[in-house]
Structure formats: structure tokens, C-alpha cells
Amino acid sequence: MWFLNPGFYIKTLEEGIAFALLALGVYLTFRILDFADLTVEGSFPLGAAVVAKLIVAGYNPFLATIIAFIAGAIAGMITGIINTKLKIAGLLAGILTMTSLYSINLRIMGRSLIPLFRERKIFDAFEWLFGSNYVVLLTLILIVLIIKILLDYFLHTELGMALRATGDNPVMIETLGVNTDLIKILGLALANGLVALSGALMAQYYSSANAQMGMGMIVVGLASVIIGEVFVRTSKIPFATFGVILGSVIYRFAIAISLRLGFDATDLKIVTAALVILALGAPSLRKFMIQDEFAERLLEEGEYNA
Amino acid sequence: MLKMESVHKVFNYGKVNENHALNGIDLELKDGDFVTIIGSNGAGKSTVLNLVAGTYLPDYGKITINGIDVSNWPSHKRAPFVGRVFQDPLMGTAAEMTIEENLSLAYKRGQKRGLKLGISKNRRDEFRELLSWLDLGLEDRLDDQVKLLSGGQRQALTLLMATLGKPEILLLDEHTAALDPKTAEQIIELTRRIVEKNRLTVLMVTHNMKLALEMGNRTIMMDKGKIILDLQGKEREEMTINDLVRKFSEKSGQELTDDRVLLAKD
Ligand SMILES: Nc1ncnc2c1ncn2[C@@H]1O[C@H](COP(=O)(O)OP(=O)(O)OP(=O)(O)O)[C@@H](O)[C@H]1O
Ligand SMILES: [Mg+2]
Numbered sequence: 001m002w003f004l005n006p007g008f009y010i011k012t013l014e015e016g017i018a019f020a021l022l023a024l025g026v027y028l029t030f031r032i033l034d035f036a037d038l039t040v041e042g043s044f045p046l047g048a049a050v051v052a053k054l055i056v057a058g059y060n061p062f063l064a065t066i067i068a069f070i071a072g073a074i075a076g077m078i079t080g081i082i083n084t085k086l087k088i089a090g091l092l093a094g095i096l097t098m099t100s101l102y103s104i105n106l107r108i109m110g111r112s113l114i115p116l117f118r119e120r121k122i123f124d125a126f127e128w129l130f131g132s133n134y135v136v137l138l139t140l141i142l143i144v145l146i147i148k149i150l151l152d153y154f155l156h157t158e159l160g161m162a163l164r165a166t167g168d169n170p171v172m173i174e175t176l177g178v179n180t181d182l183i184k185i186l187g188l189a190l191a192n193g194l195v196a197l198s199g200a201l202m203a204q205y206y207s208s209a210n211a212q213m214g215m216g217m218i219v220v221g222l223a224s225v226i227i228g229e230v231f232v233r234t235s236k237i238p239f240a241t242f243g244v245i246l247g248s249v250i251y252r253f254a255i256a257i258s259l260r261l262g263f264d265a266t267d268l269k270i271v272t273a274a275l276v277i278l279a280l281g282a283p284s285l286r287k288f289m290i291q292d293e294f295a296e297r298l299l300e301e302g303e304y305n306a
Numbered sequence: 307m308l309k310m311e312s313v314h315k316v317f318n319y320g321k322v323n324e325n326h327a328l329n330g331i332d333l334e335l336k337d338g339d340f341v342t343i344i345g346s347n348g349a350g351k352s353t354v355l356n357l358v359a360g361t362y363l364p365d366y367g368k369i370t371i372n373g374i375d376v377s378n379w380p381s382h383k384r385a386p387f388v389g390r391v392f393q394d395p396l397m398g399t400a401a402e403m404t405i406e407e408n409l410s411l412a413y414k415r416g417q418k419r420g421l422k423l424g425i426s427k428n429r430r431d432e433f434r435e436l437l438s439w440l441d442l443g444l445e446d447r448l449d450d451q452v453k454l455l456s457g458g459q460r461q462a463l464t465l466l467m468a469t470l471g472k473p474e475i476l477l478l479d480e481h482t483a484a485l486d487p488k489t490a491e492q493i494i495e496l497t498r499r500i501v502e503k504n505r506l507t508v509l510m511v512t513h514n515m516k517l518a519l520e521m522g523n524r525t526i527m528m529d530k531g532k533i534i535l536d537l538q539g540k541e542r543e544e545m546t547i548n549d550l551v552r553k554f555s556e557k558s559g560q561e562l563t564d565d566r567v568l569l570a571k572d
Contacts, residue, residue: 154421156423156424156425157419157420157421157422157423157424158410158414158419158420158421158422158423158424159419159420159421160424161403161407161410161411161419161424161425162411162419164400164402164403165400165403165411168400168401168402168403169396169397169399169400169401171392171397172397172398172399172400173400173411174381174382174385175359175381175382175385175388175389175390175468176385176411176412176414176415176416176467176471177382177383177385177386177414177415177416177417178382178385178419179380179382180382235402235451
């Protein structure tokens with residue numbers, strides 16, 4: 001049975017951890033900056049494309065991964081500039097960058113798929129440290145842990161606090177001397193850097209980069225953030241970011257188990273979307289429910305009074 | 307210290323709903339002036355403050371602060387000079403962040419923000435002292451999120467934040483209008499104390515005629531984007547609310563029909 005096989009858990013955990021960086025990126029824009037950023041759908045495969053191209057060209061996979069982060073950050077900056085300087089709505093700005101990235105990613109790759117089976121990957125660089133059995137899992141955990149700690153720290157710096165305030169109350173932080181345009185650009189750069197990093201790790205993990213691999217990533221990220229919030233209910237940053245990582249892992253397990261139970265892989269996207277709709281719509285749905293309940297109670301009380 | 311010279315502001319220029327919100331404003335404030343601004347709805351009072359703060363830029367005319375031409379400076383660039391409190395208590399603080407974080411944000415008003423930790427233990431005592439000076443019991447709640455505070459508490463915190471980091475001009479736009487009368491009174495009292503303590507130059511919009519005459523040393527009345535009355539010194543001291551209402555009809559050629567003003571006459 002698949003659920004007795006430790007390999008199932010390790011593989012799913014690995015995926016969850018690698019996708020956690022995507023979720024952290026989405027958390028940064030969606031929750032901290034209050035910006036629904038669709039650039040993600042393009043910056044995720046951008047990270048994969050850049051890393052694959054560079055690795056095949058013989059670059060050190062570590063360096064290639066860092067360059068993928070930078071490429072994602074530039075994509076985020078472009079969305080930020082379109083939004084703040086050209087005053088195009090955030091959602092549309094993201095869509096425009098995402099669409100452009102589709103062409104760019106194909107240009108970078110030169111074809112729609114680059115296999116990496118024979119190439120050196122970032123995991124190979126850690127074998128001296130972790131041995132060869134769990135090197136992939138441990139490398140991913142190490143990278144995500146370092147990034148989580150750096151992100152937690154950053155969000156408590158003067159600049160990071162200005163970023164949080166920009167998402168919370170831009171008018172107020174502007175009156176305190178912060179150029180919110182620049183802060184938004186910075187936040188989008190950081191977030192998409194993380195997303196591209198996630199894509200770069202995924203490409204190395206699956207040993208292939210695929211121009212289509214960004215499809216639905218925004219919803220995956222959102223689902224992870226939301227699931228995380230169910231388990232970790234606090235706005236304290238270190239806990240919240242831990243919740244996001246946890247959410248990503250739980251989401252991967254939900255998906256993996258659904259697949260094993262015979263769900264069709266092609267149906268999982270709509271299941272994920274439904275989950276996000278439910279979670280984000282819950283406050284409104286609850287209001288209807290309370291209204292119904294209240295109406296019922298009034299009716300009952302009416303009967304008693306009569 | 308603050309000077310506005312023939313300042314004009316037009317909204318929706320060239321469209322059917324073109325609106326000449328400010329129509330040649332000339333105003334000069336000396337250091338330490340406390341000016342109250344009254345006028346009917348849509349007279350342009352908030353627009354004057356928005357132009358001083360840099361929220362909007364003038365379409366014509368010049369604004370100088372301490373002799374520096376700031377006419378085209380965006381609001382974040384004017385932050386070192388200008389602190390601001392809005393009518394809506396939600397506008398002046400970051401709700402999800404703690405009291406201490408909010409104060410720390412204000413503490414760095416107009417300064418470069420880098421990769422140092424935003425909260426420092428050394429400042430904690432200073433903040434606690436400032437908060438206890440407010441006398442609202444907030445000094446023990448530094449780690450509470452601001453969204454847990456009442457409107458009055460939030461407005462008091464905003465006042466504190468608007469005066470942290472040494473701005474010279476304080477802009478108050480009906481900053482007690484959203485509060486219940488008792489809380490409003492407390493905030494007004496706090497305003498007096500904080501202005502005195504920091505020796506600020508103030509522009510305060512109010513619909514309360516009594517307050518407008520009582521507070522500060524100068525009162526201006528606005529109508530249709532113009533200053534129609536500028537009271538100071540003896541003339542102001544002798545002015546009653548009824549005189550003021552009469553003056554308004556005289557100068558603007560219409561009755562003062564603002565409900566809020568009439569209600570606030572007592
Ligand atoms: N952002 C804007 N876009 C278009 N028109 C505006 C804008 N801001 C203000 N106005 C218009 O400018 C005029 C002056 O508005 P302002 O808010 O300064 O009035 P006010 O004196 O503060 O009035 P109130 O007492 O109602 O607050 C009004 O006619 C208003 O509709
Ligand atoms: Mg107004």
C-alpha cells in the first residue's frame with residue numbers, strides 16, 4: 001500500500017518544502033503588501049527556465065539558482081513599475097508581465113522543455129554535508145529555513161516595517177516619509193525572486209524545466225497561505241511564515257493523497273480553486289448563515305410570544 | 307514659515323465636471339501660528355491641507371515651507387516638515403501592527419529606512435513615557451495591535467505619531483468629528499497640550515465655530531475655494547459665533563447652510 005511506503009511521505013514533503021518558497025512569495029504580496037500579483041505565473045517558470053538554461057550551459061547550479069532568483073526579482077520590479085509609475089491596476093500589471101514572460105521564457109529555453117537528468121544540480125553540492133540518502137530533502141529544508149529566517153528578520157527591519165505599513169495603510173506611511181511606490185516595487189521584486197527560486201528548485205527536483213509549469217501557481221500559492229492560516233492563527237511574522245510553509249506541505253499532501261485515491265490529476269486545479277474560493281469567501285458565507293440563523297430565531301421567538 | 311501664494315487647484319480639468327476647488331489662496335503662517343479653518347461643505351478646506359501635505363500638487367501658484375519651494379514635492383518628501391491627523395481614526399495608524407511598531411514607524415519620520423531592526427529596546431522607555439503622558443493607559447499595551455484600540459485611543463496615538471520625529475507643521479482635518487462628544491473633548495485637550503509641548507505651527511479644520519474661535523490665534527473662513535475672512539488679534543477676540551455666521555452671509559452672499567456648523571454653534 002502506498003501509505004505504508006516512507007518514500008511517499010518523503011517525496012511529498014520534498015515537494016511541499018520546495019513549493020513553500022512560492023507560497024512565501026505569494027504571502028508577501030497577497031497578505032503583507034495587499035497586492036494580488038499574477039506575475040507569479042510567469043516568474044515561477046522563469047526561475048525554472050533560467051536555472052535549466054544555465055545548468056545546461058555548464059554553470060555551477062548554486063550560482064544558476066541565485067541568478068534565477070535575480071531574474072524573478074526583475075520580473076517583479078517590472079510589474080511594480082507598470083503599476084506604480086504607469087498607474088495601471090495591480091492585477092492587470094501582473095497579467096501583462098506574466099504574458100510577456102511566457103514569450104521570454106520560451107526564448108530563454110529555446111524550446112518548451114529542457115531535461116536535466118544528466119546535469120549537476122544544487123542537491124549534489126550538499127552531498128558532502130548530508131550524505132546521499134536524504135540529501136534532497138535536507139537541502140530543501142536548509143534553503144527554506146535560511147530564507148524563512150532572513151525574511152522574518154527583514155520584515156522586522158525599518159525597511160521591512162515600512163513594507164508592512166505600506167500594505168496596511170499606504171496613506172499613513174506616506175505621511176511619515178516613505179515612498180510607497182518604491183516600497184511596492186521592492187516587495188514585488190522580493191516576492192517574485194522567491195517564486196522564481198521555487199521554480200528553479202522545482203526544475204532541479206523534477207530534472208526538467210517546462211514552459212507550462214507556471215499554470216495555476218498563483219492559486220497553489222494562495223491555497224498554501226490560506227491552509228497555513230487555518231493552522232497558525234496569528235499575525236506574528238515568524239509564526240505566520242512558519243504557517244505558510246506548513247500550509248504548502250499540507251497542500252502537497254492533500255494533492256498527493258487525492259491522486260492516490262484515484263482523483264484525476266486534471267481535476268485537481270478546480271478542486272484547489274474551489275478550496276481557495278471557499279476559504280476567501282468564508283466571511284461572506286458565514287454572514288449569510290448568521291442571517292438565516294437569526295431569522296429562524298426571530299421566528300421561533302415570535303411563536304413563543306404569540 | 308508656511309506660505310501659499312495664489313494657489314489654484316482644479317479637479318477634472320477640461321471635463322464636464324471640472325471643479326475649481328481652490329481659486330487663488332494666499333496665506334502666510336508665522337512660526338507657532340495656530341490657525342483654525344471654517345467654511346461650508348466643499349469650500350476647499352481639506353484641499354488646502356492636502357496641498358500643504360503634498361497629497362495633491364497645485365495647478366498654479368507656489369507653496370514654500372521655511373523658504374524652500376516645495377510646490378512640486380510629493381507627500382513623502384514633505385514628511386519631515388508636516389505631520390497630519392485625519393478625520394477617520396483608521397487613517398492615521400497601521401491597524402495590523404503593534405502600538406510600538408507604529409510609534410517606531412513615526413519615530414523615523416522622513417529619515418532613511420534601512421536594514422537595522424525597526425524596534426529598539428532603548429526606545430521602549432521613551433515610548434512608554436510618551437504614552438503615559440497621553441493618560442489613556444496605553445503605556446502597558448505596547449505589544450497590542452492598534453486595531454484593538456477604540457477610535458479615541460487611535461486618534462490620540464495618531465496625534466502622538468503625527469508629532470513624533472519633529473515636524474514643524476501639524477495638519478488637523480476635523481480630527482474629532484468622528485468621535486463621541488466626550489472623547490472629542492479629550493482629544494481637543496490633548497491637541498492643545500501636544501501643540502504647546504512641541505511648539506507646532508497648526509492648521510486645523512473644524513465645523514465647530516466655538517472651537518474655531520477659542521483655539522489658536524487666528525481663524526480663516528473659506529468659501530468656494532477662496533479665503534473670505536481672516537481674523538486675528540482684537541477683532542477675533544471680540545467675535546461671537548453669531549457675528550461669525552452673519553459675516554459669512556455678508557461675505558459669501560448666502561446663508562450658512564451647513565448643518566454641522568449650525569448644530570455646533572453652542
Ligand atoms: N480628489 C478629488 N477629485 C475631484 N474633486 C475633488 C477631490 N477632492 C476634492 N474635490 C472637490 O473639491 C472641492 C473642495 O473639496 P474639499 O474636500 O476641500 O472641501 P471641504 O471644505 O473640506 O469640505 P467638507 O467640509 O465637506 O470636508 C469639492 O467640490 C470637492 O468635491
Ligand atoms: Mg473636508
